[in-house]
Amino acid sequence: KTQVEQSPQSLVVRQGENCVLQCNYSVTPDNHLRWFKQDTGKGLVSLTVLVHENDKTSNGRYSATLDKDAKHSTLHITATLLDDTATYICVVGAPAGGNNKLTFGQGTVLSVIP
């Protein structure tokens, strides 16, 4: 069973538009949720991390929310740029013997067109 579900699977927006990516998960316990950006053919780069119930974070044009009760997170991208074209991956961390076990979503493929 998929423990981290992301939607939509893919999304096309025009440059300058806003978009919202969703992440629902069933990982228990969950101690943090992180959003990564993966450019085509590249590694994962962390955008933001959410830790507490009802956390909200902001990193430039990226902002995220976490509802731990609902096990749901959103990533908002405002005023999209062509360089925002990438796969966005939601990752949930669970405590595991002093470290963290990460469960990855499949990603949302975002295409920003002129």
Add this chain to the structure above:
Amino acid sequence: EAAVTQSPRNKVAVTGGKVTLSCNQTNNHNNMYWYRQDTGHGLRLIHYSYGAGSTEKGDIPDGYKASRPSQENFSLILELATPSQTSVYFCASGASGYEQYFGPGTRLTVL
């Protein structure tokens, strides 16, 4: 900033051959990880290590071995490569698993 490098970046191997993927990190992180990324799946953990000399099985270790000869280096070894191991492989390092820094990936094709 964390620096994780992988080599080779691209590799074509034949079925039954031996493949070694290498990873190097320069941040003195204790933990290192090997994942594979396939269409339709999130990244899946193959092996990980808590320090030099240690290796642990992840979620999908079958067909893979790992080696951590030093703090900086972590290798993934496919003794008998199979076409099902065609994938993109990512190495990562981190202090506690809370934050992981990823390498650029190695694209492996097994013919």
